[in-house]
Amino acid sequence: xxxxxxxxxxxxxxxxxxxxxxxxxxxxxxxxxxxxxxxxxxxxxxxxxxxxxxxxxxxxxxxxxxxxxxxxxxxxxxxxxxxxxxxxxxxxxxxxxxxxxxxxxxxxxxxxxxxxxxxxxxxxxxxxxxxxxxxxxxxxxxxxxxxxxxxxxxxxxxxxxxxxxxxxxxxxxxxxxxxxxxxxxxxxxxxxxxxxxxxxxxxxxxxxxxxxxxxxxxxxxxxxxxxxxxxxxxxxxxxxxxxxxxxxxxxxxxxxxxxxxxxxxxxxxxxxxxxxxxxxxxxxxxxxxxxxxxxxxxxxxxxxxxxxxxxxxxxxxxxxxxxxxxxxxxxxxxxxxxxxxxxxxxxxxxxxxxxxxxxxxxxxxxxxxxxxxxxxxxxxxxxxxxxxxxxxxxxxxxxxxxxxxxxxxxxxxxxxxxxx
Amino acid sequence: xxxxxxxxxxxxxxxxxxxxxxxxxxxxxxxxxxxxxxxxxxxxxxxxxxxxxxxxxxxxxxxxxxxxxxxxxxxxxxxxxxxxxxxxxxxxxxxxxxxxxxxxxxxxxxxxxxxxxxxxxxxxxxxxxxxxxxxxxxxxxxxxxxxxxxxxxxxxxxxxxxxxxxxxxxxxxxxxxxxxxxxxxxx
Numbered sequence: 305x306x307x308x309x310x311x312x313x314x315x316x317x318x319x320x321x322x323x324x325x326x327x328x329x330x331x332x333x334x335x336x337x338x339x340x341x342x343x344x345x346x347x348x349x350x351x352x353x354x355x356x357x358x359x360x361x362x363x364x365x366x367x368x369x370x371x372x373x374x375x376x377x378x379x380x381x382x383x384x385x386x387x388x389x390x391x392x393x394x395x396x397x398x399x400x401x402x403x404x405x406x407x408x409x410x411x412x413x414x415x416x417x418x419x420x421x422x423x424x425x426x427x428x429x430x431x432x433x434x435x436x437x438x439x440x441x442x443x444x445x446x447x448x449x450x451x452x453x454x455x456x457x458x459x460x461x462x463x464x465x466x467x468x469x470x471x472x473x474x475x476x477x478x479x480x481x482x483x484x485x486x487x488x489x490x491x492x493x494x495x496x497x498x499x500x501x502x503x504x505x506x507x508x509x510x511x512x513x514x515x516x517x518x519x520x521x522x523x524x525x526x527x528x529x530x531x532x533x534x535x536x537x538x539x540x541x542x543x544x545x546x547x548x549x550x551x552x553x554x555x556x557x558x559x560x561x562x563x564x565x566x567x568x569x570x571x572x573x574x575x576x577x578x579x580x581x582x583x584x585x586x587x588x589x590x591x592x593x594x595x596x597x598x599x600x601x602x603x604x605x606x607x608x609x610x611x612x613x614x615x616x617x618x619x620x621x622x623x624x625x626x627x628x629x630x631x632x633x634x635x636x637x638x639x640x641x642x643x644x645x646x647x648x649x650x651x652x653x654x655x656x657x658x659x660x661x662x663x664x665x666x667x668x669x670x671x672x673x674x675x676x677x678x679x680x681x682x683x684x685x686x687x688x689x690x691x692x693x694x695x696x697x698x699x700x701x702x703x704x705x706x707x708x709x710x711x712x713x714x715x716x717x718x719x720x721x722x723x724x
Numbered sequence: 725x726x727x728x729x730x731x732x733x734x735x736x737x738x739x740x741x742x743x744x745x746x747x748x749x750x751x752x753x754x755x756x757x758x759x760x761x762x763x764x765x766x767x768x769x770x771x772x773x774x775x776x777x778x779x780x781x782x783x784x785x786x787x788x789x790x791x792x793x794x795x796x797x798x799x800x801x802x803x804x805x806x807x808x809x810x811x812x813x814x815x816x817x818x819x820x821x822x823x824x825x826x827x828x829x830x831x832x833x834x835x836x837x838x839x840x841x842x843x844x845x846x847x848x849x850x851x852x853x854x855x856x857x858x859x860x861x862x863x864x865x866x867x868x869x870x871x872x873x874x875x876x877x878x879x880x881x882x883x884x885x886x887x888x889x890x891x892x893x894x895x896x897x898x899x900x901x902x903x904x905x906x907x908x909x910x911x
């Protein structure tokens with residue numbers, strides 16, 4: 305097998321990987337930070353570098369996925385990419401693609417959801433649609449993002465279920481890093497041509513998307529759930545077969561790091577895992593038995609697998625780039641369910657919202673604080689409590705205190721381009 | 725700026741090092757402050773946190789010098805490279821940079837060099853040549869080959885020549901007066 309290692313932007317690597325999968329219809333609407341992926345794809349299609357693939361410029365994200373629903377039902381291998389408000393705008397079609405069992409692959413270039421409007425990275429967008437019936441995979445590096453797309457088409461088509469490949473906006477989409485891209489022959493060997501289980505054919509007309517009443521809706525949903533759970537076997541199988549063929553580990557349900565004798569385990573999704581691994585190494589040097597578990601497949605949720613992996617640890621800290629307003633964590637709620645009945649406390653850490661950097665120093669202090677039982681629940685990493693208190697005091701004094709976002713920007717003296 | 729970080733990472737990659745370059749996009753308007761970062765290491769780079777303590781700071785737009793806290797977090801033995809036709813003292817930053825070793829601070833008329841070679845005030849490629857001369861972290865030839873790869877043809881050659889000028893400017897400004905001896909890091 306021949307590969308080409310190059311210093312390349314994550315978005316370019318994903319676009320190349322998608323084309324290696326021989327898609328037949330791509331429809332997308334540009335939105336930061338997904339833009340570089342679809343720009344590259346449209347150029348490759350236009351230049352004839354993407355076989356017989358068609359690229360459709362559409363009027364919206366809703367249009368993009370609606371086009372793909374039709375194209376996929378007609379038997380085409382289909383792809384799109386979006387993020388943030390774009391994903392929410394296509395939400396109705398997102399549920400329909402899953403309900404119809406169409407194996408569409410979609411990249412989510414993870415970005416915060418407004419208001420306040422924010423173009424930077426967190427997981428609010430894909431988390432909002434976690435229960436729409438799509439499989440959700442999360443990439444740690446640009447390399448894994450590229451690899452996951454190759455795995456995603458095989459997974460989607462074997463299960464007749466759409467797959468979201470989630471990669472952190474900017475942090476992965478816009479980073480230049482060394483990435484291996486496989487050659488066409490080895491991708492062809494890994495990913496057979498799409499053989500759909502249902503095809504719309506004018507010569508043999510059928511209708512799909514029937515209205516289902518109360519007499520059968522529960523059964524349809526039950527079967528969809530069972531089908532989804534099959535991914536818990538398929539995801540690791542496909543990751544194993546990918547590793548055999550391409551000689552590197554990518555994907556899988558979860559990955560453990562320094563877990564053998566770990567007592568305090570940090571769990572997360574996506575690119576922050578790299579920073580967490582560095583923090584774990586430094587904590588180990590301090591004599592703290594820290595470990596890390598990366599959740600690679602978030603839907604379906606690897607409940608039993610995590611329960612087995614975490615059995616015997618003293619505490620679990622879930623670092624999540626999202627916030628369920630009014631309750632706290634999203635991922636941590638699932639982890640708590642996985643550990644139900646085991647005497648393992650689970651801490652919720654809300655971090656990296658709207659692009660705030662997650663420094664290893666803060667993660668290390670978080671682990672020390674968790675071990676000393678000093679963490680509030682949920683705990684907001686690097687929260688500027690002074691700014692919060694000032695604003696609360698101001699609002700206490702005047703009822704018409706003005707818009708919150710504008711006021712906090714003034715308070716923090718932040719400029720739009722600041723990273724932290 | 726974003727392209728500079730990309731080219732720097734490509735050059736480091738060509739030198740057999742690991743590199744991770746990433747931008748920080750701000751407001752989507754012309755003239756907004758833009759930052760881009762590049763980590764270079766001999767081993768794999770896992771961290772994705774923001775760079776808050778740079779070893780080297782390259783300032784492409786000197787009008788930012790007194791607007792943003794540019795030098796916060798700079799390593800004590802760090803390097804500073806500024807695009808300007810003025811001297812460090814004329815720029816009024818001598819006081820801030822006095823703790824740095826004297827050969828770790830360089831001012832290069834990079835926009836002028838860009839005008840000369842590209843007929844546009846492109847400062848980033850001359851600055852990358854200057855970076856190679858000042859720090860020795862990457863080879864000038866690797867930077868130039870990254871530019872030729874990114875911009876095939878005459879444009880790549882013009883950028884490579886601009887990088888050479890940036891490199892030469894630093895060598896000349898760091899050489900002891902009248903000695904003609906090249907800076908040790910320039911080999």
